[in-house]
Amino acid sequence: MSEPLLQAINLQCERDKRELFHDLSFSILPATVTRVEGANGSGKTTLLRILAGLSDAWAGQLLWCGEPRSRVRESFLRNVLYLGHRPGIKPLLSPLENLRALMAGRRPMGNKALMQALARTGLAGYEQVPCRHLSAGQQRRVALARLLVADEPLWLLDEVFTAIDASGVVAIENLLQERAAEGGAVVFTTHHNVQIAGTKRLVLTPGAVGYDD
Amino acid sequence: MMIKPLDQAVGSIEAMKAVFARDMKVAFRQRQDLLNPLLFFMMVVTLFPLGVSPEISFLQEAGAGILWVAALLSVLLSLDHLFRHDFDDGTLEQLVLQPQPLFLLVLAKTMAHWVLTGLPLVLLTPVLGVMVHLDGNSIAILCLTLLIGTPVLSLIGAIGAALTLGLRSAGVLLSLLIIPLYIPVLIFGTGTVAAAAEGAPVGAYLALLGAFLVLALTLAPFASAAALKVSLSNS
């Protein structure tokens, strides 16, 4: 059995005087896909933002490779890739420029690999067009192109299937499955009917939390 | 196959350069926006001869103060955009999640802001200085004080911009929080020009403004970074 990458112990979160979850404990192991489930407003996005290190509205313990996360912040951030509701794409820049800017602080790479990644998300021919001329789904694909070159062991993906067409969804399912087979860990939320074999489920219901393998 | 945790791949300076370069590129894609603070600067200066008096003696006496106040207001006006667009499109989240000390990235963003707003204001000052009948020496000193002072305005302003990010009526609130903190820079900026006009040596005053800049450079990015984290956590 391998060491967990990320471990949550008795996680508790309260927003605007409403408790979203409490006593939430789980481990994210390498080579797993975990789907966070729950109704609207059950705290899926909040949980992912907490795991990514964007939200401070939590209590409990978060361990990265066995160490308290706050003590290893920069190494933690290097090892985690988070894609949120907002794609993180500048409308004035082209897909290529956006991708390069997103990679610059983590792992800069040459244009060739980036062009290839964009082509494989179905954006061939659009590399130099300002993103504001692209559709919502295409902008989302620019953000997803990062996954094709990412080396981070843990991916946190919040509603990545939004605005993606049916064939795209299938392709991304395959990508996540392959990633897990390589040994990466993926945690994601979606309201789409996504089929990935061996997916673990983390269910958030008000007041009680279920986690099964 | 197993994936091992990764080590840092990029130096902080590289990351800062990338943030700076991206902000410059975005700004130059929308060049007309760069003109707005400059136009505002000129308009505010124009209001004084029209609203108070076009007399040469008045303008000579008040000119440096007018230009400083106008520059301060234009910087204030532009601050609202410092983080807002990044916040709206999600790039700010990705910035905070970069495996780098956040204050350095914020510093890079603030420097880009100064190059795009403060510096053009300084370059425009000689023209407006002539229009309010300042003499050559005063204009030179005024430009120098603005050159040292406007980065301080950007650095302190970034704290306010980060604190008010995502709030309703953030623009007004930003001004309320920041204007009191601008007062020392304003006092020494205009005071230096006044002292120069009386023939007093200004080296010490300029050094003091420089000290403000050093202090702001060392402390303000930490405050902005902390404020950014709070604002993002709240969104």
Added chain:
Amino acid sequence: MWPFFHKLGSPKWFYGIATRLMPWLLVLGLLCLGAGLVWGLAFAPKDYLQGNSYRIIFIHVPSAFLAQSIYIMMASAAVVTLVWRMKLADVFVKATAPVGLVLTFISLFTGAVWGKPTWGTWWIWDARLTSMLILLFLYGGVIALDRAINDEKSAARAVAILVLVGVVNIPIIKYSVDWWNTLHQPATFKLTEKPSMPAEMWVPLLLSVIGLYLLFGWLACLRMQTEILIREQRTRWVQDLFHVNEGVR
């Protein structure tokens, strides 16, 4: 160290202590302030230069003094909020900022009124008054930011950052305003700087300063209790508070 801090930060513990402390603070505060003001108004000799208008000093100086120290106290609490995340610290900042604002306003108002018989004008851009005016703006900013942020924890931390930025700036502001004052104004005599003050004047002044501090202590306890009750409404200890009371009755 840690258990002590923990206890100090517990709202429940503070609520109890405050309840016991408040009557003392109120009675002693009113006594000191009353004695100081009656003495100052009716019995202290009149000033040879300013006449009877100087009697404003007995409220002007205490409120100005307290207004400044409240900001310093808020800054200390802000450090505690940011470093140790102690709940009580941000309750303090939230509860006392409006008190600081009111006291700053009082000191400005009394300073202006005092200026009329002394300088012949209601407002003079004197270094001290100008600094107080800026302090009023700083308090205003803190309160405005606190009101603008809905989430309690975020508001606490944002306000703490702002207060700390402000407190770093206060000495700089004070220094620059003093310098600006000498640049623009011939030296006038300062309102509150006396070469030497006889005991009949400074003793009542000291009494009213102490009295106002004690009253501030009472106000701080009261307002913090209010804030704690609002925040902890749903917790067991607040609900127990009333069951115990009903049991006694």
Added chain:
Amino acid sequence: MAFDSFGAFLAMEGHGPYVWASYGVFFVLMAVLMVGSYRRRNAVLQSCRQHAGSRSSRAPKPDSDTAPATAASFTRVDVSQD
């Protein structure tokens, strides 16, 4: 006593209005602040008391109001019923 009479005390040799205006504002504002804070705390105490009372009599479980409501059905509403 620094004054000869009560009238002199009030007049303060012409400085009376200034002195009394200052003290007046001080007392009024302090009173408003103190009474206001006191009343507000009592109002909050009162609402807490009601809260605690209703809790103990009605709801045995403290988290009952956060329990999930009935599932959404998204069926159309019959508007002719009233």
